[in-house]
Amino acid sequence: MAARKSLADSSCPVARAIDIVGDRWALLIVRDAFDGVRRFGQFQESLDIARNILTDRLRRLVEAGVLEVVAASDGSAYQEYILTPKGEALFPVIVTLRQWGEGNLFGRGEKRSQLIDRASGRPVPKVALRSADGGALAPADTFVKKVAARV
Known part of the structure; x- marks a missing residue:
């Protein structure tokens, strides 16, 4: 599969936004984050998504500053994904x-x-x-x- 062309340098704000959240998985991850989903397993269960695809989309959303990785709120060894202010703006x-x-x-x-x-x-x-x-x-x-x- 060919690598997708980045739109990060586009003069169009819509193109730049689509570069980050322009596929269904990214938007559904953000939707679930608004609904309180925070852990990898919860996203996977909610979305019925392959682990490799979920890993990739979470990584991209973290790199873009939409999500942030934090220590688990219950003190366990897990990590959680929370919306940043940039993510909440969605x-x-x-x-x-x-x-x-x-x-x-x-x-x-x-x-x-x-x-x-x-x-x-x-x-x-x-x-x-x-x-x-x-x-x-x-x-x-x-x-x-x-x-x-x-x-």
């Missing part, structure tokens, strides 16, 4: 993906997991992009200001 991404999936990939009445606000006990409201004046922001209301091409 929360809106995970919530938006979840809500997109809820709205587009489930049939009416089909059972699914739900993200609940601990304080209210209610489902988390839909993520909405807002303009500087607070109005709803649609794709047609935006454009990407590209970086000038290098000569």
